[in-house]
Amino acid sequence: MGYVHVYTGNGKGKTTAALGLALRAICAGKKIYIGQFIKGMHYSELDAVKYLPNLVIEQYGRGCFIRGKPTEEDIKLARNGLKRAREVLNNQTFDIVILDEINVAIFYKLLDVVEVLELITNRPRNVELILTGRYAPKQIVEMADLVTEMVEVKHYYRQGLPARKGIEF
Secondary structure (H helix, E strand, C coil), X not given: CCCEEEEECCCCCHHHHHHHHHHHHHHCCCCEEEEEEEECCCCHHHHHHHCCCCEEEEEEEEECCCCCCCCHHHHHHHHHHHHHHHHHHHHCCCCEEEEXXXXXXXXXXXXXXXXXXXXXXXCCCXXXXXXXXXXXXXXXXXXXXXXXXXXXXXXXXXXXXXXXXXXXX
């Protein structure tokens, strides 16, 4: 039986938690698919596919953040990502499917929450599904089996420190 996890909140660690789960699962012989919404730049975790068998990572974004109004290209990339997520779930090749930053894609209206709820509802029951990102919609939180909210208590970003390779990206 696969469950639905949601990692949300304004604190650091949502993607990191999903990647930690992926590492643990790979070490247990499971196959993992990670689809990254909004992200299009090179993050260090993309190199994991060189070292870890049974891991596939694909990106559905142009950069790192959306500032202001999303472009048509942002919407197109996110919609392609949702289509790919459906394919991945339906072909049942992977034991765990991680949809990184999908909650943010919903927040910016790149995706409709109803479509994501349908994806969750229609997923194969043996696949573990993880959804990450700030702003998890209430409907997704209610549908999930496990919800973790990361809360920022203190962060060195507030001191103006830049993101560091291998730590934040």
